[in-house]
Amino acid sequence: MDDNNLIEQIKHKDRHAFQLLVEKYQQMIINVCYGFIQNYQDAEDVAQEVFIDIYVTAYKFRADSKLSTWIYRIAVNKSLNYIRDNKKRKSSKSIFTQSNDNKNSIIDIEDDAYNGSDYLLENEERKINLHNAISSLPENQRTAFILSKYEDLSYKEISKVMSLSISSVESLLFRAKQNLQKKLFECYKKLNN
């Protein structure tokens, strides 16, 4: 069954067609959500909401665009909303707890962690640094970067999802990579000194 048939069946609340669609797109949706959210449990929860949204609002889908483009768009919006809501919750929480967790700032890699003796810890820190660097990008740069890196979408496909021109996507990706590199280099500098 091709995408158009699938979505037509889903418009009629066909659960079997829906299951086929989920099986086809779950990896891709979870990867996009994970790119933004950087936590598997939460990314899977948001991915479930994306699929529920697809099922409930299938009647809104117009066949003049690709189904995957529409699905990516829902996944990007749901992920960004999740992050915004979560930030609000975190900031209101921190007023009361005066939280001193530094999870949102680039972690200092101390000598102990990076003497090669603890590969897992090094890897974990590297991961946190990368995720923080991605999270620090402005929303549109981050979206273009995630669609490009986590989904290997072409400039053209990204431009469709983001409703931008191809040249805007090129420029967003260029700036995203520049900024990401800058953030990561700050972490490496501490290792190098």
Added chain:
Amino acid sequence: MSKYQSINKMNCNSVKQKLIFYLDGDLAVDEANLVKCHLVNCGECRFYYTELKKSLSIIETDKSKEIDGKFYSKLSKRLDDIESTHETTSLKYKLVQVFAYAAVVAIGIFIGLFAENEINNISENKNTEFVEQTIVWNDFNQEPIESFLIAE
């Protein structure tokens, strides 16, 4: 700092700026070759290059993570819950609709009956008025006509 070192430093900065694009294969062939040569000879840039490569490879690991086998069954259950809530809501809505419709019909009938009574009353009154009016007219008709009107 010697002249050579300062040129080398400048090259290093420009090479470092290009590392992420070099890794992604975004550079033109000539430029990519320059970076490649520089990396062979420069330990510091090579360090940054290796680190960046390791960092970006995390994305590949992220992507290949296995999905929870129960993803669809969980989703299906959530959908069942939503649909049953929706059915209950729409059943409630339908009941409310039926009651509202019945109420409108009842009010309609009531108004209908009330209006019928009123119309009957009014028409009775009208009939009396008409009779009275007729009498008046009759009275008028019975009034003596002015003599000058007859004179012609």
